[in-house]
Amino acid sequence: xxxxxxxNLLIEKTFTKALAVGYVPMTLDRIVTDFDFTAYHIxxxxxxxxxxxxxxxxxWNDLVAHGTTELLDTIYSKYSAxxxxxxxxxxxxxxxxxxxxxxxxxxxxxxxxxxxxIKDLSLLKRNSFAAPFLEAFKKYTELAEEQPAxxxxxxxxxxxxxxDGKVIALNYRDRESIFIKPSNDRVTVIFSTIFxxxxxxxxxxxxxxxxxxxxxxxxxxxxxxxxxxxxxxxxIQSLExxxxxxxxxxxxxxxxxxxxxxxxxxxxxxxIGTFRSYFHYHIKIVKCYLxxxxxxxxxxxxxxxxxxxxxxxxxxxxxxxxxASGRRFEQRN
Amino acid sequence: MASINTPxxxxxxxxxxxxxxxxxxxAPSWVIPTAIATRATGTSGKSTVSSKPSFLSTSGxxxxxxxITGTSSPSPSLSSIKRDMADLDFYxxxxxxxxxxxxxxxxxxPVRHGQIDNWDQMERFWExxxxxxxxxxxxxxxxxxxxxxxxxxxxxENTAEIMFESFNCAGxxxxxxxxxxxxxxxxxxxxxxxxxxxxxxDSGDGVTHVIPVAEGYVIASAIKNIPLAGRDITSFIQTMLxxxxxxxxxxxxxxxxxxxxCYVCPDIVKEFAKYDNNPEMFAKYMVDTxxxxxxxxxxxxxxxxxPEIFFNPEIAxxxxxxxxxxxxxxVIQASPIDVRKNLYKNIVLSGGSTMFKDFGRxxxxxxxxIVNERVALSESLSGAKSSGVQxxxxxxxxxxxxxxxxxxxxxQTSEFKSYCHTKQDYEEYGPNIVRNFSLFNVPS
Numbered sequence: 001x002x003x004x005x006x007x008n009l010l011i012e013k014t015f016t017k018a019l020a021v022g023y024v025p026m027t028l029d030r031i032v033t034d035f036d037f038t039a040y041h042i043x044x045x046x047x048x049x050x051x052x053x054x055x056x057x058x059x060w061n062d063l064v065a066h067g068t069t070e071l072l073d074t075i076y077s078k079y080s081a082x083x084x085x086x087x088x089x090x091x092x093x094x095x096x097x098x099x100x101x102x103x104x105x106x107x108x109x110x111x112x113x114x115x116x117x118i119k120d121l122s123l124l125k126r127n128s129f130a131a132p133f134l135e136a137f138k139k140y141t142e143l144a145e146e147q148p149a150x151x152x153x154x155x156x157x158x159x160x161x162x163x164d165g166k167v168i169a170l171n172y173r174d175r176e177s178i179f180i181k182p183s184n185d186r187v188t189v190i191f192s193t194i195f196x197x198x199x200x201x202x203x204x205x206x207x208x209x210x211x212x213x214x215x216x217x218x219x220x221x222x223x224x225x226x227x228x229x230x231x232x233x234x235x236i237q238s239l240e241x242x243x244x245x246x247x248x249x250x251x252x253x254x255x256x257x258x259x260x261x262x263x264x265x266x267x268x269x270x271x272i273g274t275f276r277s278y279f280h281y282h283i284k285i286v287k288c289y290l291x292x293x294x295x296x297x298x299x300x301x302x303x304x305x306x307x308x309x310x311x312x313x314x315x316x317x318x319x320x321x322x323x324a325s326g327r328r329f330e331q332r333n
Numbered sequence: 334m335a336s337i338n339t340p341x342x343x344x345x346x347x348x349x350x351x352x353x354x355x356x357x358x359x360a361p362s363w364v365i366p367t368a369i370a371t372r373a374t375g376t377s378g379k380s381t382v383s384s385k386p387s388f389l390s391t392s393g394x395x396x397x398x399x400x401i402t403g404t405s406s407p408s409p410s411l412s413s414i415k416r417d418m419a420d421l422d423f424y425x426x427x428x429x430x431x432x433x434x435x436x437x438x439x440x441x442x443p444v445r446h447g448q449i450d451n452w453d454q455m456e457r458f459w460e461x462x463x464x465x466x467x468x469x470x471x472x473x474x475x476x477x478x479x480x481x482x483x484x485x486x487x488x489x490e491n492t493a494e495i496m497f498e499s500f501n502c503a504g505x506x507x508x509x510x511x512x513x514x515x516x517x518x519x520x521x522x523x524x525x526x527x528x529x530x531x532x533x534x535d536s537g538d539g540v541t542h543v544i545p546v547a548e549g550y551v552i553a554s555a556i557k558n559i560p561l562a563g564r565d566i567t568s569f570i571q572t573m574l575x576x577x578x579x580x581x582x583x584x585x586x587x588x589x590x591x592x593x594x595c596y597v598c599p600d601i602v603k604e605f606a607k608y609d610n611n612p613e614m615f616a617k618y619m620v621d622t623x624x625x626x627x628x629x630x631x632x633x634x635x636x637x638x639x640p641e642i643f644f645n646p647e648i649a650x651x652x653x654x655x656x657x658x659x660x661x662x663x664v665i666q667a668s669p670i671d672v673r674k675n676l677y678k679n680i681v682l683s684g685g686s687t688m689f690k691d692f693g694r695x696x697x698x699x700x701x702x703i704v705n706e707r708v709a710l711s712e713s714l715s716g717a718k719s720s721g722v723q724x725x726x727x728x729x730x731x732x733x734x735x736x737x738x739x740x741x742x743x744x745q746t747s748e749f750k751s752y753c754h755t756k757q758d759y760e761e762y763g764p765n766i767v768r769n770f771s772l773f774n775v776p777s
Contacts, residue, residue, distance in 0.1 A: 031355050033469045197501050281464050287499045292453045
């Protein structure tokens with residue numbers, strides 16, 4: 001598994017089962033989690049055929065300010081025949097957004113329709129995080145129309161004719177944030193991240209170096225990645241005053257290529273959205289791999305040591321026999 | 334820390350099945366085979382190393398080393414990239430079974446007899462279960478893992494090393510399965526006082542254990558294993574089907590008959606007579622074959638005979654002949670005298686093979702007979718009146734995943750996190766910190 005899947009497998013499993021032919025309705029009451037302090041609650045509050053799917057996201061207030069509710073409403077309102085959207089105060093207490101699905105009213109004729117519904121439900125987290133990105137992408141289009149980017153500036157160097165939009169900040173974890181900054185020729189996404197473990201930080205440096213080098217080497221289509229371990233990037237210096245927590249900053253520069261069509265935009269959002277988890281996942285995988293090698297190495301050393309052990313002959317062994325206090329057995333003739 | 338509000342992760346890695354889920358849920362979110370499929374030959378990381386002339390040569394000895402040095406060389410060869418990916422090329426659970434059917438992958442079971450056998454595979458198994466199936470960042474969650482009774486403390490240390498050093502998990506608690514099974518029985522209405530004293534009869538697929546637990550501590554010297562469990566029942570049914578010449582006697586059919594039709598009867602002789610007098614007792618079971626043809630399989634005596642092997646093992650096995658109630662009695666008699674009464678009073682069932690209807694009732698009745706006989710004998714010998722021994726077998730609804738459920742129950746309590754060892758503790762004291770876990774104070 002190289003990439004983390006953006007969809008939540010448990011939600012997918014639950015609804016695939018629930019929408020399958022011959023499903024026996026049952027009482028559900030489950031807590032499901034996702035990365036970045038996202039929690040889901042799947043329950044059947046009234047009757048067994050009505051499933052309530054609620055989501056709680058840590059930075060919900062930041063997201064709402066950038067139109068998440070509207071975006072989710074447009075995505076899920078196409079199922080309005082059997083799916084009821086409960087947002088803001090109507091949502092389940094303790095959660096931010098709820099969807100109430102009535103299975104008995106859901107008459108999805110084809111497997112295809114079922115599949116898209118399940119997909120949309122399991123991507124609830126991705127969809128929630130998409131709104132600020134979409135807003136930034138829209139701003140970028142506006143800015144680009146006002147002041148088209150210099151076509152000769154293919155390497156993305158700073159030009160004098162640049163105009164910038166406002167930086168959107170999402171405090172999606174306790175002390176870590178995502179910043180999105182639209183400009184007329186690019187959209188910059190900056191992650192601030194903290195490593196609780198010093199070893200992780202070292203791994204992360206190597207890992208991020210690979211990201212930056214990949215672009216130089218062969219994959220020109222990739223967005224530019226800049227990482228800084230202590231300095232706060234210029235773009236967000238107005239928002240982040242001090243770097244007390246030893247944060248690392250990772251900057252992604254999305255070029256028009258990554259924002260050209262709607263499909264590409266969604267793909268970009270999906271990839272960027274799972275970045276932090278992906279990053280930490282791979283650091284952990286590398287550690288697993290190293291441990292594997294270490295165990296192997298220890299085993300081989302043990303083998304070498306065992307080989308070096310001197311063969312003790314039967315005669316010698318007898319002579320060496322001692323009691324617990326260290327006395328020898330004397331052979332009497 | 335941030336992990337105060339996130340639900341704890343409960344993982345029960347059994348020999349056959351792994352149960353994964355979050356504390357507070359009433360059932361595990363995932364029940365998957367504890368299996369991992371890795372690249373079989375040539376491309377796997379291990380074999381490339383062993384083919385190296387000397388492991389002492391430092392250049393490119395590790396995969397990470399390769400990727401670092403690889404950047405300096407202008408174009409790393411394709412084969413080296415492929416080799417670097419080998420550590421990611423594996424599947425776990427149902428996907429592993431699926432992948433192992435095709436070429437190129439071989440299937441491994443990292444847990445043997447309840448204990449972790451291959452740490453490399455187990456580490457990768459955990460990693461994928463956490464990141465793919467549970468979708469959680471281990472740094473944000475507390476973990477509750479289970480271990481079999483008599484697990485060596487070195488295994489605990491290894492587990493802690495992986496959980497804290499690879500995954501940086503926020504906190505860890507390792508609980509003994511039998512204790513969790515006792516905790517799961519608190520949901521039963523028969524249980525009045527929530528004690529951690531009792532006898533656990535745990536019967537899974539491979540082996541049946543009888544484990545006495547006193548105040549949360551396993552009495553290791555008295556544990557007994559019975560080599561009869563779910564798998565033996567299935568094969569017993571299969572043999573009966575074959576002997577009768579049923580049209581379908583596959584393992585799957587036998588398994589389903591076991592789950593749907595089997596029950597424990599109070600008396601075999603009477604049960605035989607009952608079947609012979611009313612032929613409608615014989616059930617029919619429809620098997621769907623691949624070719625859409627329906628085959629009917631008759632279900633006869635095996636309905637009550639198969640679970641009977643626990644009580645009369647001689648019908649199925651020739652080398653193991655002690656009935657289960659007898660074993661339970663021996664186990665309790667081998668325990669310290671001051672807890673015996675409580676062990677008799679609280680016999681808890683756990684595991685899929687104890688799910689047969691009336692299993693608990695039969696066990697209780699047979700055990701009572703044994704105990705009463707002994708009480709009568711001692712009364713006649715000593716002349717003193719005994720105060721009597723209460724025998725009670727507790728069956729409850731969550732028997733199948735009792736261990737996991739017990740874990741979920743304990744991990745959702747507010748004090749759970751204070752019993753865990755945290756990453757800070759681990760760094761302060763080292764892996765041997767997990768040799769001891771304070772037991773849960775039993776809520777009164």
